[in-house]
Amino acid sequence: MKPIKIGLLGLGTVGTGVVRIVEGHSEDLERQTGSSIIVEKVLVQDVSKLRAVPIDPDKMTDQPDDIIRNPEIDVVVEVMGGVEQTKGYILEALEQGKHVVTANKDLMALHGPEILAKAAEKGCDVFYEASVAGGIPIIRTLIEGFSSDRITKIMGIVNGTTNYILSKMSQEGAAYADVLKEAQGLGYAESDPTSDVEGLDAARKMTILSTLGFHSEVALADVKVRGISKVSKEDIQYGKKLGYEVKLLGIAERSDDLISVSVEPTMVKTSHPLASVNGVFNAVYVYGEAVGETMFYGPGAGEMPTATSIVADLVAVVRNMNLGVNGQRGSAPYRVKKLAAAEQISSKYFVLLHVEDKAGVLAQITQIFAKHEVSLESVFQHPNETNPKAEIIIITHDANQARMNDVLAEFDRLDVIQTIKSVYRVEG
């Protein structure tokens, strides 16, 4: 059979991994697809730069058209990152009838619908397993493994940087700023860590997962985002004492066809499988009406895990090519998106208050909860050693978000409450 020729856009860490697997596992890939797969061209900025894998200099180019308009190339593998320029390349490649495999979550979260529509128009595959949770095959699990079920909840630890930071803070009792600096030193966090620590990266991934899980076109702007930069070591220590770990969770829920998606630091009960996912690992918990609780765990990033997902997508494209069935994945959203309002979203909450240490304060606080019909699971009060004020921790039962916001607004106006120190969603 005619060899399948791929063009790589980018040869950074992940691109290097793709070359290693395509060349290193060439015999297995051929046995599985019936075709040999060849890296035909590689787009880089500097063709003369020394590379981590040996590549024939004739294959290197700094001209995008050598790939996206090259009639020899069957599949474009995009591992260069970026959004606007990259989108242009991918749309042009599809226009030219090439299939696309991409690891680009930013692009798919922002322009997925447009790219997938172009692919459908041209009968091409666009696969993007590597865009979420690196080596975990979560996208095909949602599309194929759970095609029969109604998924009602997806909770993901989908950002390794923040999970590393929170795990370290929990294990060592360390402060956020110190662990962030250490993570930057180890290369687990960028010098500008905003996208990770403020939850934007996780929000992009949740956009992709919730669109697939709920068959509705969820947009990045639909995701409520809060990062971890305000998580204190005290919060983590209090959580631990009460049996919780703080995790940055992406939470997508569907109830009565109303969708809500958020990314926020969450108190996760120690017994929940997500609570013990530590370090740079990722995990996605999926709840389906029929299947119940499932979880998928693995490396969320890195050269070889991400390349594994990219090359698995490449195998799927090649199998489809040999069967003549590209562009037929059938994962397009078919349900009108309806977003839940605050009063339609409910969860348990953890609230830490610094209050004046005098009689009647707790009664005032619990009265406000009662007035807004938020019932309480547990209340802990104890003096703070470093502060003349007392601390109160409250864990609520399931409460709707709107009522909870009313409670917090009233706390803000209450003299005896010094500070609303922290508020977390509680899961598990």
Place this chain on the structure above:
Amino acid sequence: MKPIKIGLLGLGTVGTGVVRIVEGHSEDLERQTGSSIIVEKVLVQDVSKLRAVPIDPDKMTDQPDDIIRNPEIDVVVEVMGGVEQTKGYILEALEQGKHVVTANKDLMALHGPEILAKAAEKGCDVFYEASVAGGIPIIRTLIEGFSSDRITKIMGIVNGTTNYILSKMSQEGAAYADVLKEAQGLGYAESDPTSDVEGLDAARKMTILSTLGFHSEVALADVKVRGISKVSKEDIQYGKKLGYEVKLLGIAERSDDLISVSVEPTMVKTSHPLASVNGVFNAVYVYGEAVGETMFYGPGAGEMPTATSIVADLVAVVRNMNLGVNGQRGSAPYRVKKLAAAEQISSKYFVLLHVEDKAGVLAQITQIFAKHEVSLESVFQHPNETNPKAEIIIITHDANQARMNDVLAEFDRLDVIQTIKSVYRVEG
């Protein structure tokens, strides 16, 4: 599009779940496949028996030919269990050009190659996701998600009954016989529990997983099996003290193309993700050279989880029918099977010895390990309160099985060793 008609062989728990999903999720299934799916005929022993789901009496039959030779039926869903007779039905259905979805691990472990060969000959699909780990889509993960990688290790908690028993023994310090009786009362264990507790059920599932993971035709007879009926509460308590949980693990390894597969109670380090999989849940840990560590967790049995996997397979069959690409999954083994000999398999071991409490015993024991070049990670000795003899626990470094057998044979002949109380493989 013409509706797709299915024939169900069996209407027990799982068959009932299949009817519930096919009828309850009919709109979603049609949106995802482009076809409506109809339960056309159901084979049962007693057509007059009252059923948990309402089914048109005209659809019930006690004649297998009404399904397997019925030209109206496109897909046969086999949920009746059994091996020889069932195999005959499935082969005949394939002969008639029908696709098959089955949950039957016994059948696939024993006759998978023959059935898959017949399917290939007739251009039919045979899918069997539900045969391993119920609701966890582990088979498509191995075939598709990790098509790009070289899997070198699969470890599975793939039997819910034994995991329930071991979890209870660990959590409550209870004895095996008591927990087994309780599990039988709850319907988690059969009245004759042999197949579960002696590891045979897990062995069948590991046959299927290792065949797919290693691309070699592993046979049930290749799996070394040891069950949990000899696991004592003392073993579990000693394990816990040293940071291990006892789990019945299916372990499939490939090293230098040499394969070994076993099912055995194993000491799993508490920090390993498999250690916290409790109760009737299943989990499969997959290690790939490129992807590294991954784990897939979910319900291992039950009406709706198992039916989820069956109907997901049905969706795949229908998608293939509409594309005209049935019988092309491409998961047939292509590697010659080479089994590892005992001296080619290595692992850490946990050994608990009852010895005479006198000077020099430990020296004699450690000398025997040294003589056979088994090095030790740790040694614990303490008097046994209920026994005048002392107890010694040894955890070895990685040791090959042949040498370990030599050590144990020599212990057997050693006067100062009263009993080799227990020997476990150690993982994590």
